[in-house]
Amino acid sequence: MSHDANLDAASAGRGRRAALDWLFHSPLALPLVGLIVVSVLMGFASDNFFTIDNLLNVLRQVSVVGILAVGMTFVILTGGIDLSVGAVMALAGTMAAGVMVNMGLPGGVGLLAALLVGLGLGLFNGFMVAWGKMPSIIVTLATMGIARGLGLIYSGGYPISGLPGWVSWFGVGRIGIIPVPVIIMLVIYAVAWVVLQRTPFGRHVYAIGGNETAARLSGVRTRSVKLAVFAISGVTAALASIVLTGRLMSGQPNAGVGFELDAIAAVVLGGTAIAGGRGLILGTLIGAVLLGILNNGLNLVGINPYMQDVIKGLIILLAIYIGREWR
Amino acid sequence: MLELKDIRKSFGRIEVLHGVDLQVKAGEVHALLGENGAGKSTLMKIVSGIIQPSSGTIIVDGQERHFANYDEAIAAGVGIVFQEFSLIPYLNAVENMFLAREKKTALGLLDRKAMRERAAAILRKLEVDLPLDVPVARLSVAEQQFVEIAKALSLDARILVLDEPTATLTPAEVEHLFKVMRELRAAGVAIVFISHHLEEIFEICDRITVLRDGEYVGSSTVAETNIDQLVEMMVGRRIENSFPAKPAAKPDAKVVLEVEEVQLRRGGPVSSFQLRSGEILGFAGLVGSGRTETVLSILGAYPAARCKVRVGGVEKRLRDPADGLAHGIGLLPESRKEQGLVTDFSILQNVSLNNYGKYRQGHWFIDFKKELACTEDAMSQVRVKAQGPRARVDTLSGGNQQKVVIARWLNHDMQILIFDEPTRGIDVGAKAEIYQLMRDFTARGYAIIMISSELPEVIGMSDRVCVFRSGGIVATVEGSAINSEEIMTHATTGRVQHVA
């Protein structure tokens, strides 16, 4: 893992050559290059791109997918995948709104309800994968359908609005000039970084993706770790739902369709191996921002939305093609 | 037939082969010897086009050749049995053997029958009887080794490289391989044979070439040398007696692990045994006799029909190796690449994988400094040859990878270690050190179960030996009864009692 390279380079302090070497071999190198190239292109295409306002706006738009991608990174690092995050996010938001509006309970309870929904479905996924020994792609596909269906049943298919005004702080508030959702996202990334790089649990996440048999035979509780990564993914989906609900000021059972794919794209663009075992959470952040810039830039330039999807798809393909034999 | 001149190879900025020469004639078995990390496998990967030399010439049949990949080498008549397996786990033996070289019928469809017959014929020559229809992942390590050998034989190569093919085989199986090698030699095939079992060199080889730290040390005929000279050429010093003295038997020592009954398959034999404090209990038997499955069952990693275990006198149900770890039982698995190592990880991360209890910082975090210190200590105890603790394990030589798996257990406070083929692929010098480490461990009152297919190792190291046959223990011998005739008799003719 590049964490080692990181320490190596830092402690040895072998000067510029080592630093360059590190940058070149780091899994972050490619995502960073991609980010710079796309930014520069967008800068040429639109004068408005490199304004503080627009850049902050990009980050704000990125925040929901960015938060989802954190949990996705954990899951993918173990060699799994979580297709249910978009639907879980929608259900969590709908339930939060339902608790606040339909049941008239305090807002805090609503937010708690969202977190519990996310955690519960995440644990369900994890349990089915780790103890039920089913492939995660199938389990989470099923959960995706279930969560989406439950949200629609509960709400009758309509958004639930009439939330207390302060909820909007999570979606559109600012601290200084920085949007609150951006701060929430960055805090989540910081926590995830610490967990992955500094704790035994983080090491075990990588180990399972690298060689699950070896991890298990050496005494790592692989099933518990898998349960935990899906739980984490559920919780980050719930956190994303809080940001989204704050932005929309309503619980939307139809929100977040296809967001799981954007989250996966962010993880993979960030250099994480889809088979697990390799990747960095910082890469995911870069990947998410890269995706956001593409969206924003293509909008600014005024490209037809259908065409945007095609272009995005091609760029993702290209990025992964270049990255496939990296290192 | 095959000639290498002044081969050099660098990985990144580090040169690991510094101008090696090698000449192999048609109709000879040529031993390539050297310590772990000497560069044997690297050299053979160059011969077979897997990697390219930084400089130097490869001459086949008097013609200079450059192989861009293995396929080109095969076309030139080279075949190789890799040290690390190259089989696809989900394919069966036949599919693996003919992967990318499938035989086709006139219609261009797969000629399954022809492939199957050819595979069966080769395996019959090797006198192994293994199921052809199950995925190779379900075969034992030795059976996989035979599939690997058969795969190389199916190429009808004129230059055949065998990189430690015998590391996982028992003596009887080695004989079968040697028989086939003799036939090939008589047919004019040039064979390069790598092994750390020096007796084998004297049995099968005609000439030897020795490497040390990537340097060419010398060549000679087998007739002109002896084991001591070989060892000195390889390691540059003499190795004293490799097995440490056995302590006096202590029949009253505390029983640390009691397996009251274990039955691998319904209807198979039921075995029981005890492991006492301070002893090394050897598990001997032919390949496929159920030794590995038995220890995995104890740890809950194999679905045995029955398994009842007492740890320190208390009945315990271990469902997962993690439970074993919690009770002070550690496992060194049979196959380092598939079961032992996370190859993407560094040495450091592999050694500490299951040992974070030891270096926590503020309960939640890894104490990187302590982790590094512990790893460096463990690495030096088994003498891992690597660029440093942060080197990725997949850049290590096979024997050094094995040392990393051993190193993992050195700084652990385990009461019981289960070592499955612990010295597989380890050179003579390092072996002696590992044996000493094992004795040091038991001298502290801990106990070891050692599965080994190397008879001298079982005999030299074990205080008692359980002999396995067809899935169960057929005899337990101790003291002077630990000798090869006794063990082999039980292993081949011991009475197996089937229990419904």
Ligand SMILES: Nc1ncnc2c1ncn2[C@@H]1O[C@H](COP(=O)(O)OP(=O)(O)OP(=O)(O)O)[C@@H](O)[C@H]1O
């Ligand atoms: N891909 C690689 N990157 C960096 N170093 C490597 C790589 N492959 C091999 N090496 C180094 O080359 C040296 C020779 O390795 P090699 O595998 O040829 O040893 P060997 O003689 O086969 O040893 P063993 O008996 O343990 O199998 C070792 O020091 C090893 O660390």
Ligand SMILES: [Mg+2]
């Ligand atoms: Mg080797």
